[in-house]
Amino acid sequence: MSFDIFLQYFLSGITVGSIYAVVAIGFNIIYNTTGIINFAQGEFVILGALFAITFTRTGFIPLPLAILFAVLITTGIGAAIEIVFIKWIKNPSVLRLIIITIGISIISRETAHHIWGEQVMQMPYFTGTSTSSVIILGASIAPQVLWVLGISGIIVIVLQLFFKFTLTGKAMRACAANRTAARLCGINAKMMVTLSFMISAAIGALAGCITSPITQTQYDMGSPLAIKGFVVAIVGGLGNSTAAVVGGLLLGLIESFSIIFIPNAFKDVAAIIILLVILFFKPSGIFGKKEESALKEF
Amino acid sequence: MLKVRNCESGYGRLRVLKGISLHVSPGEIVTIIGANGAGKTTLLNTIAGIIKPGSGEIVFHDKDIGSLSAEKIVALGCALVPERRQVFDTLTVKENLILGAYLHFRKKRKKEALDELQSIYSLFPVLKQRESQLAGTLSGGEQQMLAIGRALMAKPDLLMMDEPSLGIAPLIVKTIFKTILTLRDNGVTILLIEQNAKAALNIADRGYVLETGQVVLEGTSRDLFDNHDVQRAYLGKDYKKINE
Numbered sequence: 001m002s003f004d005i006f007l008q009y010f011l012s013g014i015t016v017g018s019i020y021a022v023v024a025i026g027f028n029i030i031y032n033t034t035g036i037i038n039f040a041q042g043e044f045v046i047l048g049a050l051f052a053i054t055f056t057r058t059g060f061i062p063l064p065l066a067i068l069f070a071v072l073i074t075t076g077i078g079a080a081i082e083i084v085f086i087k088w089i090k091n092p093s094v095l096r097l098i099i100i101t102i103g104i105s106i107i108s109r110e111t112a113h114h115i116w117g118e119q120v121m122q123m124p125y126f127t128g129t130s131t132s133s134v135i136i137l138g139a140s141i142a143p144q145v146l147w148v149l150g151i152s153g154i155i156v157i158v159l160q161l162f163f164k165f166t167l168t169g170k171a172m173r174a175c176a177a178n179r180t181a182a183r184l185c186g187i188n189a190k191m192m193v194t195l196s197f198m199i200s201a202a203i204g205a206l207a208g209c210i211t212s213p214i215t216q217t218q219y220d221m222g223s224p225l226a227i228k229g230f231v232v233a234i235v236g237g238l239g240n241s242t243a244a245v246v247g248g249l250l251l252g253l254i255e256s257f258s259i260i261f262i263p264n265a266f267k268d269v270a271a272i273i274i275l276l277v278i279l280f281f282k283p284s285g286i287f288g289k290k291e292e293s294a295l296k297e298f
Numbered sequence: 299m300l301k302v303r304n305c306e307s308g309y310g311r312l313r314v315l316k317g318i319s320l321h322v323s324p325g326e327i328v329t330i331i332g333a334n335g336a337g338k339t340t341l342l343n344t345i346a347g348i349i350k351p352g353s354g355e356i357v358f359h360d361k362d363i364g365s366l367s368a369e370k371i372v373a374l375g376c377a378l379v380p381e382r383r384q385v386f387d388t389l390t391v392k393e394n395l396i397l398g399a400y401l402h403f404r405k406k407r408k409k410e411a412l413d414e415l416q417s418i419y420s421l422f423p424v425l426k427q428r429e430s431q432l433a434g435t436l437s438g439g440e441q442q443m444l445a446i447g448r449a450l451m452a453k454p455d456l457l458m459m460d461e462p463s464l465g466i467a468p469l470i471v472k473t474i475f476k477t478i479l480t481l482r483d484n485g486v487t488i489l490l491i492e493q494n495a496k497a498a499l500n501i502a503d504r505g506y507v508l509e510t511g512q513v514v515l516e517g518t519s520r521d522l523f524d525n526h527d528v529q530r531a532y533l534g535k536d537y538k539k540i541n542e
């Protein structure tokens with residue numbers, strides 16, 4: 001394999017991988033504050049892209065604004081979902097909450113189907129056209145790839161800073177560490193759960209917007225994304241953001257390079273089998289600590 | 299300051315507190331002693347708003363707090379150091395303390411909160427040394443100091459403590475009890491739960507004895523010390539081994 005082909009595969013791997021990473025981080029944020037896996041995470045990605053596409057098609061909303069509106073609306077939907085479906089449940093069991101999120105995922109998907117139909121849509125390229133390319137180290141790369149990598153990187157860094165340095169970020173981590181103690185500090189734990197849905201929805205929507213020019217968007221593409229993100233989150237060790245990034249990139253790369261050995265149609269299977277093998281040897285995830293996974297409810 | 303009248307509380311259908319009444323006046327150290335499972339923790343958690351009382355009245359600063367959420371109750375100045383410390387393991391010592399003053403930061407009283415942080419550090423110098431260490435890696439005694447420090451960061455009028463001596467070396471228990479006296483001198487009222495009845499009665503003004511969810515005895519610490527039932531059941535005197 002020549003170097004520039006290798007680089008092509010590599011870049012397309014980390015491009016897809018960075019989206020898996022962002023979806024997995026979305027899982028982690030909600031998991032950390034509630035202990036549940038939100039299976040509607042993939043729908044946030046698709047809704048974000050669909051809204052942004054609709055706005056750009058009006059012809060008078062510039063791209064950055066279209067993305068901003070799409071992210072804001074999806075964030076609102078994330079908050080609404082939490083408030084309507086989850087907040088009021090007293091002493092919810094984890095299983096019940098997970099089933100609810102699966103229900104939410106189906107409802108959002110069907111609503112999107114109703115509104116946008118089955119057509120495959122695409123955001124415009126942020127810069128240039130489908131044929132423009134940048135040459136890096138001898139390989140030609142679509143500029144959109146750089147947008148995806150750059151913005152995903154920024155999402156990860158901004159989130160890290162938020163959780164590390166802001167009072168609200170610390171309060172959310174406190175809720176994850178010990179909900180009762182957090183309430184005793186005056187932290188409104190229920191608000192933090194709503195907030196975690198909003199943040200997950202926001203980053204999901206943003207991820208949907210930046211990848212749409214490359215991957216295209218259709219109403220039912222959320223579930224496969226959610227499953228991949230879920231696998232990444234589990235393999236990395238639930239709740240760990242660094243692990244989500246590494247796991248996401250890894251899955252993207254495995255998928256990308258697997259094309260060399262097996263038909264394209266099987267690449268999902270290959271990736272998931274490899275990840276399952278990892279899980280088989282290290283059940284708490286690559287980065288998970290044994291004690292921690294024993295403590296959590298899964 | 300705090301009045302509890304005929305309070306009933308429990309978990310689901312299990313009624314643990316069967317009509318408890320007690321009061322705490324400003325400046326007092328009041329202790330509640332009782333055996334395992336008597337309902338001490340349930341009582342404090344009910345006052346703090348983590349468990350909703352089934353019936354009865356809980357009045358703090360002339361306000362009925364029985365139906366308020368835990369978050370609101372801290373805001374009114376009633377803080378709890380929970381049983382088994384419950385520090386935020388995955389956060390640093392400093393972050394734990396900062397979050398203790400969460401409401402003050404929220405209300406833009408940043409300076410007061412940072413001043414309070416300094417006074418907690420002078421109260422427990424070891425916390426200053428461990429400032430950037432994860433709370434989960436502290437020793438049990440240090441975690442207890444952190445839990446107390448975190449509750450104090452809210453600048454409460456009433457500090458409730460649930461068995462601060464649990465699983466801690468005697469020397470550190472001594473330090474912690476000394477601190478409790480210092481706090482009282484600084485104007486904090488204290489409601490202390492202990493199984494270590496002797497140590498608790500030594501520093502308390504008054505005490506209540508809790509048995510299976512009911513107050514069976516109350517009085518000044520002196521009276522309780524002299525009471526034969528208390529001596530036998532909680533102070534390890536006389537027929538300790540014979541009596542059940």
Ligand SMILES: Nc1ncnc2c1ncn2[C@@H]1O[C@H](COP(=O)(O)OP(=O)(O)OP(=O)(O)O)[C@@H](O)[C@H]1O
Nearest residue numbers: 309312314332333334335336337338339340341493
């Ligand atoms: N979360 C819970 N769910 C159901 N029952 C509980 C729960 N917590 C405590 N109990 C029960 O309530 C009773 C009182 O428990 P509580 O923890 O208040 O006792 P305690 O006096 O604090 O005991 P200890 O000295 O051991 O801490 C016990 O019989 C216990 O089994």
Ligand SMILES: [Mg+2]
Nearest residue numbers: 338339340381
């Ligand atoms: Mg207890």
